[in-house]
Structures are given as C-alpha cells and as structure tokens.
Amino acid sequence: MKGARHNLGVSDMGRVRHLFAQSICLLLLAACSLPRGAALQSEILNEAAVETPSFQVVKVTRESAAQLAAWPATGWAGGYSWLDAQRGSDSALIQIGDKLEVAVWESQENSLLAGTGSKMTAIPAMTVSPSGSVFVPYVGEVAVRGLTEGAARNRIQKELEGISVSAQVQISVVAGRNNSADLVGGVGKPGRYPLDGRNESLLGAIAQGGGIDPGMRNPLVRLQRGGQSYEMLARSLLENPDRNLRLRGGDQVVVVEDTRSFNVLGAAGRQERIYFETEHMSAMDALSAMGGLNAGRANPRGILILRDYKASDLKPGESGPDMRQVVFTMDLTGADGLFAARKFRINPGDTLLATESPVNGARTILGLLGTLIGLGSAANDV
Numbered sequence: 001m002k003g004a005r006h007n008l009g010v011s012d013m014g015r016v017r018h019l020f021a022q023s024i025c026l027l028l029l030a031a032c033s034l035p036r037g038a039a040l041q042s043e044i045l046n047e048a049a050v051e052t053p054s055f056q057v058v059k060v061t062r063e064s065a066a067q068l069a070a071w072p073a074t075g076w077a078g079g080y081s082w083l084d085a086q087r088g089s090d091s092a093l094i095q096i097g098d099k100l101e102v103a104v105w106e107s108q109e110n111s112l113l114a115g116t117g118s119k120m121t122a123i124p125a126m127t128v129s130p131s132g133s134v135f136v137p138y139v140g141e142v143a144v145r146g147l148t149e150g151a152a153r154n155r156i157q158k159e160l161e162g163i164s165v166s167a168q169v170q171i172s173v174v175a176g177r178n179n180s181a182d183l184v185g186g187v188g189k190p191g192r193y194p195l196d197g198r199n200e201s202l203l204g205a206i207a208q209g210g211g212i213d214p215g216m217r218n219p220l221v222r223l224q225r226g227g228q229s230y231e232m233l234a235r236s237l238l239e240n241p242d243r244n245l246r247l248r249g250g251d252q253v254v255v256v257e258d259t260r261s262f263n264v265l266g267a268a269g270r271q272e273r274i275y276f277e278t279e280h281m282s283a284m285d286a287l288s289a290m291g292g293l294n295a296g297r298a299n300p301r302g303i304l305i306l307r308d309y310k311a312s313d314l315k316p317g318e319s320g321p322d323m324r325q326v327v328f329t330m331d332l333t334g335a336d337g338l339f340a341a342r343k344f345r346i347n348p349g350d351t352l353l354a355t356e357s358p359v360n361g362a363r364t365i366l367g368l369l370g371t372l373i374g375l376g377s378a379a380n381d382v
Helices: 002-033 041-049 062-068 149-160 202-208 234-239 283-289 335-343 359-381
Strands: 056-059 099-105 120-127 133-136 140-143 168-174 180-185 191-194 219-225 228-233 252-257 261-266 273-275 298-308 325-330 351-356
Touching: 041 056, 041 298, 041 325, 041 351, 056 062, 062 335, 099 149, 120 133, 133 149, 140 149, 149 168, 180 202, 202 219, 202 234, 202 252, 219 234, 228 234, 283 298, 283 335, 283 351, 325 335
Parallel strands: 056 325, 180 252, 261 351
Antiparallel strands: 099 120, 099 168, 133 140, 180 191, 219 228, 219 252, 261 273, 298 325, 298 351
16 A cells, blocks of 8 residues: 555656646747737837838937937927017007097087087097098097007197187097907906006906916917917916016917827836926926836836827938837936936827836746746655
8 A cells, every 4th residue: 555655646746747847838938928018129129120111210318319309390389489578558559440439628608519508528439440540520530540548639639629729638448359359268257358558468368357267287378469379388477477478459368278298108107198297398207297117017228209200301311200100219227318318308199108128028937937846846745
C-alpha cells in the first residue's frame, strides 16, 4: 500500500509538471495579446518606418518647440483678436437715427413760434436724417451730426435768432441705433442699451445687462463692430483693465461658451474631451487638466499628440508639416522633455494619447508565472 501511494504521487507530480510547462508556453505566446487600456508607442509609430507612411512623426524637444510654435495653427485662428481700450469724450455725440426733442422759450409778445398766452413752444421730436441734419420750423435744415447735446442746442438757438432774438432753446437727445449698443445674449437682460457718453465701457454695459450668465462655462465675449468680429475670454477682460474697451454706437455684444477642446485617451487620469480653460494651453497644462498619467500603466516616454493639418498648411522643411497628419512625440523622463512640454502648445481638435508601458505586459506574465511556480512547488511538496 505504501508503494502504491508513492507511485501515485510520482505520476500526479509528472502531470502537474507537464501542465506547468504547457502553461508557460501559452503565456509566452499570449504575451503580446493581453488586454490593455491603451496602445503601445511602437504599435502606432511603426508605420512611420515603412516606405510610404501615411503620417509624419515629429519629436518635440526643448530646441524644436520654438520652431514648432511657428507652424500653422489648427482648429482656430491661433489667438483672439481684440481692440485697444481708448478713452472718449464724456458726452455722447449725436448720430444718424437719434431723436431730438426741442423746446423754445421766448419772452416777447406775438412770437412766430410760441402760441398765444404761452412762452414755450415744443417742437415735435425730430429724427436725425441720413444727411446728419434735422428740420427746424422757420429755419430749415440744421446739421447736428457729430455734435454734443450742448453744441447742438447752441447751433439751433443761433439759427433761431433771425426769428426771435430772445429765443432760448432746450434740447434732449434720445439715442437711436447708432448711439446704442446691443447686448444680444449670454447676459441676464439682453436688449438695446443707449450710450450715455463715449466712455461707456464694455464691462459696464454687461453689468447693465444683468451680468454674464453664471451657468456659462468659460464665457467668451464676442464684439461685432463695423463688419468685423473680435473675441476675448471674459476672464481676460476682468484681469486686464486695458482690454475693457469703450463701446461705440452700433456695437453688438454676445457672450458665448468657449467651445475649443481636445481629446485625451490612453493611460491617463481622465479619458474624455477637455475644454480649454485659458486662451492657450501647453502640453504640460493639458497633462495636468487630464489628471496626469496613470502611474501603473502609462509610458512617460510615449506621450503622443495627434494633429490634422489642411492641405494649404503643408510647408515641407522646418517651417511647416510635410504631411496632413502629424504625430508629435514627447519623452517626459528627462528635463529636456519636461521643458518642451511647457513650451509646446495644444491646438483645438488635437488628441493627446498616453501610451501603455510595455513593462506592464511583462509584469502580468511574471505575476502569472509566479502563481504557476507556486503551484508547481506545492505539487512537489505533495
């Protein structure tokens, strides 16, 4: 009986060893096909080595970052266009479309203007014509465009002196389209707001309109003036007083959300679309916004930025891309790569891919081998 037990143990141990050897072979064959959360750097960049690659690979270094910054911008104009803030007159200037309400006071009897028993005559509201003038009874056309309210009063009164030497004029101006600004949207109370003077600031007008909608993500202020459009992040307007420009008649202002974004994939803290928080974001900013790299999975030598260019952007050589699709590679394991990441700008529409570390697959295999070795040792002990 004791011999039978001994023979049975030897046979079982042989089978375990055989299964152990087979398992090792299977694990080695499957090493390259283990499930991963991201691609390996080599898997993506291998095509660049073929005779006719479909994309261009560009390594980003501290030295090349400044040169790459001069390449054509993608996804937007490359920067926001804005106007300088300038101080204007404290009084509004009369413009075409404004309405003038005029009252004439006289002390003499039998006036042509004042009625019987009255010392004051109210002239019906007059709209400034396309020629910049208003029609005053007994006088005719009086040019008032470009004058302040006080200057227009003096001019009309002087013209009336031929009718009545004692005439005194009162005038009030109701701002028309050309002396008002439109707050189109993105504020509490959209509408048309008259400009009381030529020093009405953009932020002052937005405040009159109830302020920017607090539920808006990263608001962008857009100004339309004279057929041109200008944009600036609301945050920049608040932080830089010199950008708080003075509104002009006919300006249109709308506040919208900044829609610029980039995608983050792979072994990152977040895998999603991330919206720009500032006018410009560097690769280092983008890495921070995505929650950094996954310490257990990411390959810090394989940070890839995928970008599409237009055909008109191609400039073979150092001044631009050679191909429409470009993969920029970054190595964050050294100071050179870290400084490069601070200089290299992310463009709207880019895809930032944190590749998987090739060490992870080896770790998985070694872990499984350790388990099998433990099983084999246990079998030997039997």
